[in-house]
Amino acid sequence: MLLFLYTVLLFHHLHTKVENTLCRIMGDPNYPLFSKDGDVTIGGIFAIHRKETLPSFEFTQKPQPLSCSSVNLRDFRLAQTMIFAIQEINRSESLLPNISIGYIIYDTCGSRLSTMTAIMGLMNGQDFGPGNICNGQSPLHAIIGESETSATVILSRTTGPFKIPVISHSSSCECLSNRKDYPSFFRTISSDYHQSRALASIVKHLGWSWVGAVNSDNDYGNNGMAIFLKTVQEEGICVEYSVKFYRTEPEKLKKVVETIKKGTAKVIVAFVSFVEMGLLIEQLSIQNITGFQMIGVEPWITANTYFTPNSFHAMGGSLGFAVKKNNIEGFAEYAIKPFWDTAFPCSESEGNYSQYALSCSRYEELLALKNYNEDVTEHRYSSNVYKAVYAVAHSLHSLLKCKEQEGCEKGLTIQPHQVVEALKKINFAIKTGDRVWFDSTGGVVALYEVVNWQQDSDGSFQFRSVGYYDASLPTYQNLDLNIENIIWTGGQLQKPRSVCSESCPPGTRKAAQKGRPVCCYDCIPCAEGEISNETDSINCKGCPGEYWSNAEKNKCVLKAVEFLSFTEIMGIVLVFFSLFGVGITALVAILFYKKKDTPIVKANNSELSFLLLFSLTLCFLCSLTFIGRPTEWSCMLRHTAFGITFVLCISCVLGKTIVVLMAFRATLPGSNVMKWFGPAQQRLSVLAFTLIQVLICVLWLTISPPFPYKNMKYYKEKIILECSLGSTIGFWAVLSYISLLALLCFILAFLARTLPDKFNEAKFITFSMLIFCAVWITFIPAYVSSPGKFTVAVEIFAILASSFGLLFCIFAPKCHIILLKPEQNTKQHMMGKTASTSLALKAY
Structure with missing residues (x-):
């Protein structure tokens, strides 16, 4: 009204011609x-x-x-x-x-x-x-x-x-x-710029990520809240709602109170002027709204006027920033x-x-x-x-x-x-x-005292200092809070929680809920091979090559190393059969040695038989080199021992097959073929065939030998410790040479299968070679497709199966006669009735 009067006065002054140009008061001063x-x-x-x-x-x-x-x-x-x-x-x-x-x-x-x-x-x-x-x-x-x-x-x-x-x-x-x-x-x-940031600091410091915000609808509240909202957004804190009212707007005040009641945030930041806060406290007290942790600002946080039993019921435990007290x-x-x-x-x-x-x-x-x-x-x-x-x-x-x-x-x-x-x-x-000086904005250095609304045992109320905020100190050092001295809302000693979603524990990551603030999220377990070792991780990180996630997905641990060991069931079984084969071979050798003067042992070329039994023993034993943790030496040994022993074995069988053929060729009139394949030539042939394999193995070991290799491609969660072939050409050359000798032996034995039955072992050699070839032909696809330690197991099985096949097919019939039908182990029975048979036996 008076402003209107002054406007009229000014208008009157400009449009009337009076001698006195000084202003004249109108109305009562x-x-x-x-x-x-x-x-x-x-x-x-x-x-x-x-x-x-x-x-x-x-x-x-x-x-x-x-x-x-x-x-x-x-x-x-x-x-x-x-x-x-x-x-x-x-x-x-x-x-x-x-x-x-x-x-x-x-x-x-x-x-x-x-x-x-x-x-x-x-x-x-x-x-x-x-x-x-x-x-x-x-x-x-x-x-x-x-x-x-x-x-x-x-x-x-x-x-x-x-x-x-x-x-x-x-x-x-x-x-x-x-x-x-x-x-x-x-x-x-000091400027509210500092107080707004201090509010954000205390909310972050106390671990609250989900808050409500109320402010006065005036310059003070709107500007202060705008700075607070911007700061908490930078800090990753979410505001469930931001509402405001003015002292002359009772309807807006009621809506604010309803919003607080319906909200899930348990912490409310009240950037409210002195008068508006009194109205808000009055409404909260009337409606008996409790359980909310109020965070306040200096205009009302130390106002004695609000310290009453009714208001304390709703506002007890309030925490906020106050101007430093000076007496x-x-x-x-x-x-x-x-x-x-x-x-x-x-x-x-x-x-x-x-x-x-x-x-x-x-x-x-x-x-x-x-x-x-x-x-x-x-x-x-x-x-x-x-x-x-x-x-x-x-x-x-x-x-x-x-x-x-x-x-x-x-x-x-x-x-x-x-x-x-x-x-x-x-x-x-x-x-x-205190020193007094003004900065470039006309303000002073921001220094706040953190106060807490508390009630003493005698029922009296007080503002207790529980910390301070000094804006002149570096960030993360400017807030000092004694949490142990704080009494929280409702007189509780335990700090209230105010989060939209509970923290995601290590081993999980946060996944935002569609259409909701970033503080509202689901906790998704990390995928296999990934971990999160912090609370509320945004992403899971993959483990390095030789590591894998543990069951809780919160730590990278060394991957389990897999190889065929002596202590597992499969290894024990294979060792048993390997040693069992060695034992059976040794028993056959002892039997043959004891019966070396009998016709059936002599008729089967005892020297090659004993050499064959020795090579079979080595074949059984070489399978043991495939079991256990691969090392540089074991990798080289297992493949070369396998290749050389099997060539030695096949060479002996091939020698026996050739002897059979030569013996029956020698029965023909005028034939002198046996002088070209006597005992010396038999030994040289075995040695020559074996030396060729030795040469292949030496070249393999010299150029690109096998070596231990950690295979992390087949399984993600474990490492397969295996022997890499080094040169695949060397490996397949060894196998090809063995296969060539076996095929040659099979063909020769097949040609000799129709010779007289009594002492002809060509048919047994034919059957043994048939088993041998079948095993190794089956081995190739099984070897390629088997994972991890099963690859080694397949290779050992092929070695044992082919070794047992040779042992039983060639020596079982002889052992049967020696042990169970000794009456047939005579020279007369072995010579038969025909003249051709007698001649052949003599030549053999």
Whole structure:
């Protein structure tokens, strides 16, 4: 209303021709709540009352003055602090000697309209010429205020064009750091940029990833919450909801409370102004909403007004950042008596305040606080007001060229813009030890105390300090929190959990839920061969080549190494049959040795028979080299021993087959063939055939020998330790040579199968070679397709099967006659009835 009147006044001034060009007041002047004259003047604007009642605007009569009610104890103490600091400076002999500071303090009643009225009152002054003509000169050098950001924005924008410095004690909105828009604004509280980041730090530090957010729908709340939301997003913290309301919007407040009730987040960050927080706490208490951990900001976290049994039921355990507490020496005593005696208008003589047409009834609510002093120590903003007053005093001290002995130059005219420049350069210490200086944005270094709402055993409430936040320290070191001293919501000693999804344990990874924030996820087990060894891993990482994931998928362990060992069932069985073959061969050799003079042993070429039995023994034993952990030597030995022993064995069988053929060829008239294949030639043939295989093996071992190889391709979860062939050509050359000899032996034996039965072993050799070839033809596809240790087992089986085939097919019939039918082991029986048979036997 008054703003409208001033607009009309300006319009009237521009469009009427009057001789007097000075402004003329219209309506009743707005007088300050407290004032005192001085050589220099500091203004103050505080919301000493909370509620403002508007008069009737029916325009049937002159509107009555605005009515204020409901004392705001906090701002009342701030006004007291300002007066206390000014009186302290006025008594000082070192700061502004012989200069007195006056003050003009207005009450805004928590109203934007009254804030504007107070600003106009401060800027215009209260001195009028004849006929209520204002003198056009403001005596103001600086303004201390306002308490709330929105009011401070109005104040700074209005005084900005006149370059009047404004120093706020509690307006912390980051928006006020813009020196282009607010060039003459300063504050003795740090910017909310730091407090918003501090809120994000404490949420992250305490492990909460799922929070709700509530803020005041004003400059303070909106700017602070915007910085908080941006910071938590960078930190990977999710906000379930972000709602806001203003003190004049009860419907929005109800929606905010409903959102809190329905939400799953157990932690609520309340970036809320002092007045709005009182309304929110009231609603939470009425609806008995408990169990939420409140994280608060400095305007309300240390407000004694909210410390009641009902509010504590809903808000107990609240945690937040508060302005550092500084005890101002002497203020507690001053707030009780000296203030009321010297500064309070109703305590003055009638002559001092009658000129303002004031009635003591206006101060009735304040008079009730005359002897109240319990809250003085908890008003943390008092030191900020104290610093602001001293900052102005030090600026004036430098501008007035004050000297301790000589005093200050009173004749100098100080303009507000000079004070602005001087404030930028101050750097001093107050009695508490804190230094006061302003950075490039007009703010101070951010230092917060972390406080916790607690209840003592005697039922009393207190704000307990549980840590601090210092923005000047490096990141991750600026927050120091004593978690052991914190009492959480509901009086719990255990920190509440507030997550959208429980943490994914090691061995799993996070998978985002479609359409939901990143903090809402499912825990997916890592795939085989992958691990995650941290909680809440985003990805699983694969294990290195020789490693594999354990059962829990949280550690890489060495892969199981697989090879055919002597201790497993398969190895034991194969060793048994190998040794069994050696034993049977040895028994046959002993039997043949004992019966070496019998016709059947002689008829079967005993020398080649014993050599064949020896080579079969080696064949059985060479299978043992395939069992056990492969080494460089064992890999070379197993393949060469196999190749040479089998060639020796086949060479003996081939020699026996040739002897049979030669013997029957020798029975023909005039044939002298046996002289070309006697015992010496038989031994040489075996040696020659064997030396060829030896030469192949030497070349193989020289050029590219077999070696131990860790096969990680066939199985992902284990390593197959096997012998790599080195040169596959060498391996197949060895097999091909054995196959060639076996095929030749089979053909010759097949041709001799129709010779006389009694002593002809060609048919037995034919059958043994048939088994031998069948085994090794079957071996090739089985060898190629068998995995891991089964490849070795197949090879051993082929060696044993072919060895047993040769042993039983060639020697079993002879052993049968020697042991079971000794009557047939005679020369007469072996010679038969025909002449040709007799001749053949002699030749053989």
